[in-house]
Amino acid sequence: MADVSSADDRKLLRRLWLMLAVLVACRLVLLVFAPHTDPSESRYAEISRKMVETSDWITPQFKYGVPFWAKPPLSMWMSALGIGLFGANEFGSRIFIFLAALAVLWLVAKMGARERDPATGLAAAVLLMGMPLFFYCSAAVMTDLPLLLGITMAMAGFRFAVRDGSRGWGYVFFLGLAVGLLAKGPLVGVLVMPPLVGWVVVTGRWRQTWKNLPWFTGTLLMLLIAVPWYVLAERKTPGFIDYFIVGEHWKRFTVKGWQGDLYGHAHATAPGMIAVFVLAGTFPWCLGFLALPFRRLRSLLEWAKADEGGGLYWMLWALWPVVFFLPARNIIATYPLPALPALAMLLAGIAVPLVRKGVGVGSPHALNPLIVSACGAVMVWALGVSLVWTDHAPKFSERELVRRYQKQHQTGDVLLYYGLRKFSAEFYAEGNIDYASSADEVEQKLAAPGRLFLACPTRYISLLPEPVRQRFAAVGTWGPETLYEEIPMLPAMAGGHQASTPKP
Structure with a gap:
């Protein structure tokens, strides 16, 4: 067993403790600030x-x-x-x-x-x-x-x-x-x-x-x-x-x-x-x-x-x-x-x-x-894409979209997701969201009481009939998702149309 009381080993131990502390600190930062992403962790x-x-x-x-x-x-x-x-x-x-x-x-x-x-x-x-x-x-x-x-x-x-x-x-x-x-x-x-x-x-x-x-x-x-x-x-x-x-x-x-x-x-x-x-x-x-x-x-x-x-x-x-x-x-x-x-x-x-022998x-x-x-570079990348360059992250989260909805939310409002289920949205909204899998369902939700906020991939909005699209105004876009807010129905709004179903 090596003599761990030597000056060289004490120096090595200090360096190792510093490396471990930096790694743990980086993970703690991500633990607190990085959002839950879909699908696995948020689920x-x-x-x-x-x-x-x-x-x-x-x-x-x-x-x-x-x-x-x-x-x-x-x-x-x-x-x-x-x-x-x-x-x-x-x-x-x-x-x-x-x-x-x-x-x-x-x-x-x-x-x-x-x-x-x-x-x-x-x-x-x-x-x-x-x-x-x-x-x-x-x-x-x-x-x-x-x-x-x-x-x-x-x-x-x-x-x-x-x-x-x-x-x-x-x-x-x-x-x-x-x-x-x-x-x-x-x-x-x-x-x-x-x-x-x-x-x-x-x-x-x-x-x-x-x-x-x-x-x-x-x-x-x-x-x-x-x-x-x-x-x-x-x-x-x-x-x-x-x-x-x-x-x-x-x-x-x-x-x-x-x-x-x-x-x-x-x-x-x-x-x-x-x-x-x-x-x-x-x-x-x-x-x-x-x-x-x-x-x-x-x-x-x-x-x-x-x-x-x-x-x-x-x-x-x-x-x-x-x-x-x-x-x-x-x-x-x-x-x-x-x-x-x-x-x-x-x-x-x-x-x-090898380190003890002075091999560098x-x-x-x-x-x-x-x-x-190289490990340090990987850590910098992980911090960057999770906290700063989130659009380049390999997975997305609905956290910012839900926070924007909650900022504008009033009693009776409904957050509706059109398309695939988003576990991160459910987590950050504490379960207070609804889903629609077709344009018909979106229209049915529009007829219900309360103001409707629609969240969906930006390309999905084109699948809705024109009279339905006219009922929404874009609030903002986060990653692939856009949040739309219901606006008052126009008097000239037509009744009949052909509905579409999203194809994720």
């Missing part, structure tokens, strides 16, 4: 808001009275708790997700410190926080970060229980599985158990695994935490188990373009796309693997078996999610997230010894100043 934020509004903490609701069966409720509980404490805003809905991310960073730093030294642990936390995928998910209202917390707890707990004989860490392993079951269901077992079994088989640590983990009491604890909600959810809305287990955990990944999704559409992708998502989600830090010191298979095997199989442990953890999702036909860019803590550990294990830009390790600068 979970709105489901969480409905949970608080309706006081239904058992069944998340996709629409009022329509159960959301796609995911267990842990992430929504976390966001709903924040909304209940701090209000239906960005901070309230994201803060407990962010605290879970800080817990993941602490676990990664703890693992690195116990495996090597504090500098390696802190470097792993910095690299993880700087990975674009983790940086985004660390405060995004989605299920991915709570699942990652469960996986990281399980992997850290197992490692320390088997290696050090710690009974407490053994219970952390089972607590992590319980967290994963409530975050995303049985997928946690699929992502955790195979690399652990592979590690035990290769290292032959059967006896320590059986002896050092509280298998009976730990399993009982896991079931007592996770199973009651599943029972209550099935009793409250029968059919949940069949849809969630068979549909979400089998057909979603094996049937290309699966049509059974009740809440959107399956994301059809070519097999192997997970590799592209890994590279994109870890760039530029992934370039650090170019500095691998192994030139022969024998050297790699010796490294993997050293430190009680530590290298092999992190390698199996990092590779398994990629291998598992490699043939999948329906995945999204967040799926590599479970591999990122282990990748950060591996990168830190390569980089820190001459080696492409993860702490190379050029790679660190």
